[in-house]
Amino acid sequence: MLLAATPRIKGDPTAVTETVRSAASRASGARYGNRPTMKDVAARAGVGLKTVSRVVNGEAGVSPDTERRVQESITALGFRRNDSARILRKGHTASIGLVLEDLADPFYAPLSRAVEEVARAHGALLINGSSAEDPEREQELVLALCARRVDGLVIVPASDDHRYLEPEMAAGVATVFVDRPPGNVEADQVLVDSFAGAREGVAHLIAHGHRRVGFIGDVPRIHTAHERIRGYEAAMSGAGLPVHPGWLAPGSTDPGRVRADAERMLNGPEPVTAVFAGNNRVTVTLVRVLAELDRPVALVGFDDFELADMLSPPVTVVAQDPAQLGRTAAGLLFRRLEGAHDPPCLMTHPTTLITRGSGELPPA
Amino acid sequence: MLLAATPRIKGDPTAVTETVRSAASRASGARYGNRPTMKDVAARAGVGLKTVSRVVNGEAGVSPDTERRVQESITALGFRRNDSARILRKGHTASIGLVLEDLADPFYAPLSRAVEEVARAHGALLINGSSAEDPEREQELVLALCARRVDGLVIVPASDDHRYLEPEMAAGVATVFVDRPPGNVEADQVLVDSFAGAREGVAHLIAHGHRRVGFIGDVPRIHTAHERIRGYEAAMSGAGLPVHPGWLAPGSTDPGRVRADAERMLNGPEPVTAVFAGNNRVTVTLVRVLAELDRPVALVGFDDFELADMLSPPVTVVAQDPAQLGRTAAGLLFRRLEGAHDPPCLMTHPTTLITRGSGELPPA
DNA sequence: GCGTTTTGTGACAACGTTGTCCAGACTGCT
DNA sequence: AGCAGTCTGGACAACGTTGTCACAAAACGC
Incomplete structure (x- = not known):
């Protein structure tokens, strides 16, 4: 029997479909969808x-x-x-929820994996979802997880108002926020010192002689992006340097947007000699843009990324450890689940400047 | 109150901990762990x-x-x-399980995200776990998901025997295997033509004049790894070329192992002039190893990876589309959940050779 | 031999929801 | 006024498990 007539799976025009019919065609007489109890x-x-x-x-x-x-x-x-029945009876689910921006982002993937690993060590399963940086979608996901009665939540917020979580937290859902602080709610937070990291990265460029430094980052609505802008500004003003309006380009991480803004500040009336990238997505695009120029432009990026050291020039970064972030957050969560009643705490991880070459280029 | 005396979160010796006490300290009188019904x-x-x-x-x-x-x-x-109660009553959970090797692997992360996206479109949540390439852990995870009564499963198998799934599948748990076929069980499969891909990649090297081509890949226990070895051998023998035993190095993807085997075949009695890498983990390590050499060695890698085009030389790859794989698998799964009763099918996706430079280097 | 503990086992209610079914209160019609 | 039909609302059982409790049988001490 051919499957040609069955509805096509949308979006895979290239795949070849066959019918499987292997070895022992088991004549299992078990009833479908009717499990023994x-x-x-x-x-x-x-x-x-x-x-x-x-x-x-x-x-x-x-x-x-x-x-x-x-x-x-x-x-x-x-x-x-049937664990559903067991859960109903026992009242807790041995599962935790993780909501973040994008599961596939190289920054969040290790974080997610680390949370999973900790959950596993505590005998819990992990349910996760991507908010795609959409506050509504975050809320929808979080509340769906709460309806499933997850024991706890690890959230990388997309929203800046988490009052919708109040009844859940009051009802005992342990909640830890990672990477960004919650809005209008008191809860455990595991953050990275974005301000200091960005300031250090930009100061590093200034120390290498740059006076016209550009910043391309994420939208300032995102806490980390905002902090990194502040870090940039602090480093510039700390060195007595002005910030030309064209040098500061927050916005989406869409490669087109990043490229356009980069080209504007590289070819504008006050061309920058160095750029600071607000996160790994931006850095990757900037690597491409700068490679096309005929003059060297210094680059420091927030977030480390694979093969950064193999590019030419190798990319200097302000590194953070996403897996560590996840481990810390999940550890905190399970400490709560095991009954810790301390007031909500804030853990701030430091960043590390890794010099590799791109950030040490002198001004052209 | 300081948290210095509370148990430390293991593994974050550097983080700074403070106590949060912000704005309105809400005096919510809600009872803990006792939700309204x-x-x-x-x-x-x-x-x-x-x-x-x-x-x-x-x-x-x-x-x-x-x-x-x-x-x-x-x-x-x-x-x-309380969705637990609802699930118990209604009999299905609107959630699917995904078990793969490593959530954080750049190959699997987009696959996972794609599955999540399809699940979301069908109003289902995604529970996922990493098997870490351990068959026992795979089984443990899969059965835990079955106990939660997930409606369906997407599995990247680590095990080569899935008879443990028979009762579950008989009971109606839809199951789709991705990237690798199941063992001793008939089920839908979404695969990539690893054999043809590897053969094409190796043939590409041969077409550029190489006669001594090495292969470094994953352990042959893994189906895709085995297929790629077969593809390598087919390309070599198809061109009438011998395969020196030292040229074929399957094993773990541990950088140390890869480096050692690479150095052996590069400096051995019959030094290779080109290497084919069995997956993205191996390719990344080989990029480093080859960069240290004083002579150019050609490289083709299975799997595309970010910034492959920005390395010097840019890396030629046999690309597959993990997100597409995930979309196809999840699509197939939901088609089953919506009642499709065709016999199990096998969908094979083709690979694409992307020439960038490293695979077109002539033999030294 | 009797009372007393120990051991193994099962009846029953409860967890919070939904499906079935029935009842009362309307409505509009003769 | 009497009747059928509609609309609204609730009582009850069921989903599959676990905690509580009770009960019989076996094992013990005297």
Whole structure:
């Protein structure tokens, strides 16, 4: 039978579809969507419901003989405990939620992985979602997770108002904010010192002789972006340098936007000799833009990224450790879940300037 | 109150911890861990339980006045429907599970994001976990997801035997395998033609004059790795070229291992003039190794990666589209969940050779 | 031999929701 | 006024599990 007539999976015009028909075509007579329950197991083993529950949960007080019968019955029926029912009964879910901007972003992916690792160590599962930097979508996701009764939440906020979380937090959902602070709510926060990091990065450029330094970063609505702008301004004014309006270009991380603004400040009336990039997305685009120029322009980027050291010139960065951020946040969360009742705390991680070459280029 | 005395979060010796005490210190009198239920809402609104259910679910048959009273009661109590109970009652969870090797791997992160996006479009949440290439951990994760009664599973297998999934699949858990085929089970599969891709990549090197081509890839236990080895061998033998035993180096993707094997085949008795890298992890390490040499060695890598075009020389790759893979797999999954009953199918995506320079270097 | 503990087991209610079914209060019609 | 039909609302059981409690049988002390 060919699948040509079945509805096409949208968006994969190239894939070749075949029908699989391998080895033993099992004639499993099991009913679809109708799983055995403890009651079924009990009936088959000729024991009471509760006895099955005891065996499944490894509780004491079951004779070896009974246990064997129950186990046999379990495997024969392919029984698996329904955790939904268990959760309903026990009141907690052994799962935590993670909401961040983009799961696929090289900055957030390690963070996510680290949170997962900590969750696993605590026997919890991780449900995660990407907010795509959309406050409404963040809220929608977070509340969906709350409805699932996750035990706790790790949030990289896209929204700047988290009052919608108040009833949830009051009801006992532990919540930790990472990378950016919450709005209008008191909760644990794990942040990076973006201000100091950006200031150090820009000061580094100034120390290498630059007086016209540009900044291209994310939209200032985002806390970290705002802090990095502040860091840039502090470094410039700290060195007694003016900031020409064309040098400061916050906006989306869309490569087109970044490129346009970069070209404007590189070819404008007061051309910059160095650029500071507000995050790894911007840095990557700037690497391309600067490579096309015929004169060297210094570059320091916020966030480290893979192969930064293999580019020419190698890229100097203000590095942060996203995995560490995730570990810290998740650690904090589980400490709360285990009953820590300290007032909400703020943990600030420092950044590290890694000099590789691009940030040490002298002004052209 | 200082937190210095509280248990330290392990592994962040550098972070600075403070206590947060901001704006309005809310004196919320809500009880902890004891959420209002529909019953509570009903009592407060002076209506029946089912009426609340109707309002919450937007069902018809509630007068505007009653609805208003119920809504008021809901917001006043901070009620949120308990989806655990709902799931138990309704029988499906509107969530799917994704198990892959490493959420943070630049190859899998976009795949994961794509699956999430499709899930979201279908109103489902995504629970995911990393198997870390450990078959036991894969099974543990998958079964935990089944116990949560996810509606479907997308799996990048680490194991080569999925008979443990039979009862689950028989019970109606839709399952799609991505990137690698399942073992001993019939199910939908979304694969990439690794064999053809690798053969094309190696043939490309041969076409540029190389006769001593090395292969460094992942452990052959992994299906894709095995296929790529086969592709390498097919290209070599297809061109009538011998394969010196030292030229074929499958193993872990650990940089140390890759570097050691690379150096062996570059400096051995029959030094290779070109290397084919079995995946993006290997390619990245090889870029570093080759950059240290004083002679040019050609390189083609399986998997595209960010900034490959900005290295010197720019890296020629056999590209696949992980996001597309994820979209296809998730699409297939939801088609099943919506009731498609075709026999299991196999969708094979082709690869694309992207020539950038490193694969077109002539033999030294 | 009796009472007393210990051990193994099961009946039953509860977790919070939704589906079914029924009842009362209207409406509009003869 | 009487009747059918519609609209609104609620009582109740069920989903599959676990905690509580009670009860029988076996094991113990005297």
